[in-house]
Amino acid sequence: xxxxxxxxxxxxxRVGFVTEGxxxxxxxxxxxDLAPGEVLAIVxxxxxxxxxxxxSIIGLTRxxxxxxxxxxxxxxxxxxxxxxxxxxxVRGARIAMVFQDPMTSLNPVYRVGDQIxxxxxxxxxxxxxxxxALAIEMxxxxxxxxxxxxVNSYPHELSGGQRQRAMIAMALALEPExxxxxxxxxxxxxxxxxxxxxxxxxxxxxxxxxxxxxxxDLGVVAEVADRVLVMYAGRVVEQxxxxxxxxxxxxxxxxxxxxxxxxxxxxRTQRLPQIRGVPPSLVGLPAGCSFRPRCxxxxxxxxxxxxxxxxxDREAGHLDRCWLEPERKRELRExxxxxxxxxxx
Amino acid sequence: MGRFIARRLIGMVLVLFAxxxxxxxxxxxxxxxxxxxxxxxxxxxxxLVASINKDWGFEDPLPQQYLTTMKKIVxxxxxxxxxxxxxxxxISKGLPATFSLSxxxxxxxxxxxxxxxxxxxxxxxxxxxxLLTVVAIVGISMPVFVLAAVFLKYLAYxxxxxxxxxxxxxxxDPLEWVYHLILPWxxxxxxxVGFYSRVLRSNMLDAMSxxxxxxxxxxxxxxxxxxxxxxLRNSLIPIVTLFGLxxxxxxxxxxxxxxxxxxLNGVGDYAYQSTINLDLPPIMAVTLxxxxxxxxxxxxxxxxxxxxxxxxxxxxxxx
Numbered sequence: 001x002x003x004x005x006x007x008x009x010x011x012x013x014r015v016g017f018v019t020e021g022x023x024x025x026x027x028x029x030x031x032x033d034l035a036p037g038e039v040l041a042i043v044x045x046x047x048x049x050x051x052x053x054x055x056s057i058i059g060l061t062r063x064x065x066x067x068x069x070x071x072x073x074x075x076x077x078x079x080x081x082x083x084x085x086x087x088x089x090v091r092g093a094r095i096a097m098v099f100q101d102p103m104t105s106l107n108p109v110y111r112v113g114d115q116i117x118x119x120x121x122x123x124x125x126x127x128x129x130x131x132x133a134l135a136i137e138m139x140x141x142x143x144x145x146x147x148x149x150x151v152n153s154y155p156h157e158l159s160g161g162q163r164q165r166a167m168i169a170m171a172l173a174l175e176p177e178x179x180x181x182x183x184x185x186x187x188x189x190x191x192x193x194x195x196x197x198x199x200x201x202x203x204x205x206x207x208x209x210x211x212x213x214x215x216x217d218l219g220v221v222a223e224v225a226d227r228v229l230v231m232y233a234g235r236v237v238e239q240x241x242x243x244x245x246x247x248x249x250x251x252x253x254x255x256x257x258x259x260x261x262x263x264x265x266x267x268r269t270q271r272l273p274q275i276r277g278v279p280p281s282l283v284g285l286p287a288g289c290s291f292r293p294r295c296x297x298x299x300x301x302x303x304x305x306x307x308x309x310x311x312x313d314r315e316a317g318h319l320d321r322c323w324l325e326p327e328r329k330r331e332l333r334e335x336x337x338x339x340x341x342x343x344x345x
Numbered sequence: 346m347g348r349f350i351a352r353r354l355i356g357m358v359l360v361l362f363a364x365x366x367x368x369x370x371x372x373x374x375x376x377x378x379x380x381x382x383x384x385x386x387x388x389x390x391x392x393l394v395a396s397i398n399k400d401w402g403f404e405d406p407l408p409q410q411y412l413t414t415m416k417k418i419v420x421x422x423x424x425x426x427x428x429x430x431x432x433x434x435x436i437s438k439g440l441p442a443t444f445s446l447s448x449x450x451x452x453x454x455x456x457x458x459x460x461x462x463x464x465x466x467x468x469x470x471x472x473x474x475x476l477l478t479v480v481a482i483v484g485i486s487m488p489v490f491v492l493a494a495v496f497l498k499y500l501a502y503x504x505x506x507x508x509x510x511x512x513x514x515x516x517x518d519p520l521e522w523v524y525h526l527i528l529p530w531x532x533x534x535x536x537x538v539g540f541y542s543r544v545l546r547s548n549m550l551d552a553m554s555x556x557x558x559x560x561x562x563x564x565x566x567x568x569x570x571x572x573x574x575x576x577l578r579n580s581l582i583p584i585v586t587l588f589g590l591x592x593x594x595x596x597x598x599x600x601x602x603x604x605x606x607x608x609l610n611g612v613g614d615y616a617y618q619s620t621i622n623l624d625l626p627p628i629m630a631v632t633l634x635x636x637x638x639x640x641x642x643x644x645x646x647x648x649x650x651x652x653x654x655x656x657x658x659x660x661x662x663x664x
Contacts, residue, residue, distance in 0.1 A: 060562055084568070092565035099563075104556040107575055108656055109582075118574070119564040154655040170564065 006033035007177050007210045008057070008095075013070040015049070015056045024282040026052040028234040029070070029308075034178065037208040039201075041215060041225035041242075043257065045279045049234040050214045054180045057212075058095050059087045074178070093123040096171035100183035102163035106155040112139075113151030116170045123174055138169035142199060161192035165199065172203060179204075182214045197223045218261055222246065227317075230254050233280050233290035236308055240318035250311065250320035252341055253291050255333045259340030273340055289321070296342065297324060297332050353644040357637075364636045365629060369411050372625045379403075380426045380625060401426075418630055427622040432630045436612055442512040443611035446604065447595045449526055450533035455588060457534070458541025459581070465542060466549035466580075467572055477542060484539025493532045493606040500528060510608040529607045533600060537591060541584060548580035555579075582653045589646030593639035 015027040027049040034040050042050040055061050057072050059079065072079040074094060079087065091097075099105040106115060116135035120126060126134075132151065139147035142165040155163055164184060171179060181200060185193040201224050204211050215221060221228055221242070228245040230238040230253065238251040249255055256275035277294035280286070286293055288303040295302070301323040308321045324332065335342040381397040382389070398404050402413060417423040423432040461481065465474045501509040507528050513521040552558060553576055561575045591599075601613035608614070612631060619627035650657050 055559075058563065060559060088565045088567055090565070091563055097560075097563040099556060099560060101556060105560045107557040107561070107579065109579055109654055111655075118566070122565045122567075122570070156656050167560075 004035040004037075006035050007075060008034040008212075009071070009073040010034075010053075010057065011071040011073070013053060013056060013072060014068070015052050015061055016067045016069075018065045018067075019283070021281075021283045025234050025285075026282060027056065030229075030231070030236055031070075032229055032236075032239070034210045034212060036177070036210050037204065039204055039211045039213055039224050039226050040229065041213045041221040041227070042229045042231060043215060043218065043221055044231035045216060047233075047279045047282065048231040049282075050216075050231050051182055053231070054097070054182050054212060054214050057180060058091045058097065059084070060097075089123065092119050092171075092176070093174045094176050095178040095180065096174070096176040098164070098167050098171050098179065098181045098184050101187045102155075102160060102167050103187065105167060106163060108155055110154075111151070112153050112155060112158065112166045116151075116166070116173055119170050120173050134173055135169070138173045139166065142166070142169040142172075142203075143195075144169070159192075160188050161195060164188060164192075164196050168196075168199065168203070172207070172209075175207070176209070178210045178212065180212045180214070183216070184213070185220060186215070186217070193220070194223075200224060218257055230257070233285055234282060235290065235321065236319075237291065237322070238320040239308070240320075244318045248318070249333065249339060250318070250326070250329055251291075251322045252295050252297055252324075252332070254320075255339050256294075256341035259335065259338070259342075273335075273342070275341060289323075299323070349647075350644075353647070357640045357644065360640050361633055361636055365415060365633055366411070368629055368632050369407075369414065369625075372623075372628065373407065375623065383623065384426055414626065414629060417626075418633065423626045423630060425619070425624050425626050427619075427624040432627045435615055435627065436630060436634060439610060439612035439615045441514060441611075442609045443596065443600060443604065443613060445512070445515060445522065445526055446529050446533065446600050446609060446611060447592065449530045450537075450595065450600075451588070451592050453530055454534040454537035454541060457538045459545060459584070461538065461542035462545025462549065463572075463577060465546040466553070466576075469546070469550060474546075481539035481542050484535040485543070487535060489532055489536070489602045490606065492535060493528075493603065496528045496532060497606070510606075512609045512611070529603050529609060532607075533595065533603045541587065544587065545580055545584055548583055549576050552576045552580050582650070585649055585653060586646050589642040589649070590639075593642035596635060596638040598635055 011031045013027055013030045014025065016023060016025045030049070030053050032040060042053060044050045052061055056068055057079065061068065062084070068080060070080070074090065079090060082090070106112065113132060113135045116138060117128065117131040120131040120134055136147045136151050139150055144150050144162055144165050150158070158166060184200065185196050188196060197220060200211065203209060213220070213225060225242050227241055228239065229236050230245065230251065232253050238245065238249065238254050245254060246258065249258060253275070259273045260275065262272055275294060280290060280293070288305050289295070289298070292298045292302045306321045306323050308319045310316050310319055311326055322329070333339050381394045381401065381403050384397050385393045402410060405413070414423065421431070421433040424430070425432055425435070461477050465477045468474045497509055500507045508525050511525055513525050515522045558571060558575050561571045566574070598613065598616065600611065601617050603609070604611045604613035605617050612634065615627060616631040619631065
């Protein structure tokens with residue numbers, strides 16, 4: 001845990017939507033702190049609520065059909081209570097966001113520079129020329145070659161990686177305290193992914209930027225994260241430092257995620273292990289632990305929902321939501337010499 | 346850009362050539378359309394018919410006749426069969442009324458189409474949206490002749506609020522010009538207002554769920570800025586295409602009914618009279634005139650598109 005005062009504090013965040021299929025709880029009681037310079041990864045499958053959590057922080061999920069409860073504090077300011085107008089001053093300026101697909105996340109009809117200028121001028125009273133100079137400087141700082149030319153390019157004239165760099169330049173132009181990156185590398189080639197992650201890591205260090213990284217890719221997490229939140233069906237099922245999650249995972253779902261990673265030190269003779277079943281529909285979740293129907297280790301206690309708590313006698317920062325005894329977990333997660341999720345023999 | 350324009354010009358000429366040939370051939374296979382017979386009258390002697398045939402060149406081979414007609418259109422010497430008036434002069438006489446009607450109506454339908462569509466979209470599902478939906482559907486399903494008749498009965502004949510027809514030149518009296526054109530403008534525009542507002546509404550609703558709109562919100566733009574600069578701006582691109590096609594088509598013939606009902610004596614009305622009289626020269630000329638506008642506006646739409654949507658490249662860079 002970081003000793004520094006958190007810049008962002010999310011406490012018991014709950015986001016519900018009214019849909020045609022009924023009411024669903026997309027995010028159910030998510031809490032975390034984020035310190036300056038820290039990278040927090042939120043990991044989970046599609047529908048686990050990770051993106052909704054991220055977007056709810058800056059109120060992008062506000063709508064007549066949604067109900068957002070709990071608390072999101074930027075320093076001491078409660079963001080959930082802010083009016084739409086007051087929240088607009090926070091968005092982009094103090095908490096910025098980068099999205100998954102740089103192909104579609106930039107408006108195709110405006111020049112890249114103009115889109116950065118638009119973001120700057122939404123928050124600062126500055127001349128067009130100054131905003132433009134800042135846009136060029138930002139494009140340069142994210143590693144786009146010939147920024148004074150590229151500032152006049154349209155999004156389709158840039159490569160995928162450059163577009164994502166431009167998105168990051170736009171997000172950081174106003175020197176926000178928090179950057180939320182929602183699957184920033186998912187739509188990119190592997191080599192470009194590595195470059196973008198390096199860039200995020202560098203900016204995070206240079207600017208002491210607090211970063212929330214949403215991803216389903218544990219490889220990405222291993223690259224950049226300080227702490228990890230594993231989400232399943234709208235709830236955090238495990239949270240801890242990077243090492244705790246990778247080397248001492250407590251929740252069977254985390255075992256499954258780790259077990260399905262491709263590893264360079266193993267022969268490619270078999271199919272990669274996968275977690276059986278599919279992510280649950282959020283309408284009509286089973287009672288008790290949501291992972292129970294897919295968990296080979298479930299037992300009678302699992303019909304009751306476990307709390308998110310420190311279960312082993314270790315640092316208070318490592319929390320999980322599984323009834324199994326820590327000793328038993330250590331035995332069960334060992335599958336063929338590595339961590340994995342498999343039927344008990 | 347230069348190559349693009351050259352290509353479009355060649356295309357235009359080809360299209361106009363094809364249309365002129367088709368109209369010419371159709372006219373020559375319509376029964377009872379022998380122009381010499383019609384010009385000579387019901388009880389004409391064979392000698393008279395023969396002499397007309399000779400004088401007007403109706404016995405020349407068809408390609409020859411076609412070329413003669415086309416040459417006369419270009420040089421402005423084309424003469425109507427039925428009243429022996431110069432066709433180009435007649436069309437020129439009709440142009441002010443036709444353009445006044447179609448340009449005015451176009452401005453009205455673009456303005457209200459966009460405003461209604463925008464309001465519908467940003468209040469989707471609300472009372473305003475539902476009200477505008479009803480207005481749009483009534484507009485779309487209202488035939489011109491019904492609407493014109495209703496207007497004339499209640500707003501002209503019964504109450505005298507508006508004149509029942511006729512065209513006053515803009516240069517003569519601008520106020521009377523507007524006054525005489527209000528009902529025809531609305532009659533012609535209303536169907537497009539309904540149609541455009543529906544199209545824009547659905548374009549905008551599609552655009553609203555776009556990723557770049559979410560980005561715009563995430564940068565801290567106000568809802569109004571998001572809607573105008575991102576949603577509306579991108580949703581107008583297909584509207585411009587529609588407009589180019591529709592405006593060309595209105596000048597081409599969409600205004601014929603409106604011109605005839607409100608006795609505006611424009612090109613459309615001239616086309617209507619000529620068709621009734623099976624008068625080939627004006628039909629040829631008016632058809633080409635209209636086709637020219639359709640093709641011209643198509644080309645303009647393509648050029649406008651390149652400005653509105655930078656992903657569309659004209660000419661060299663497209664290859």
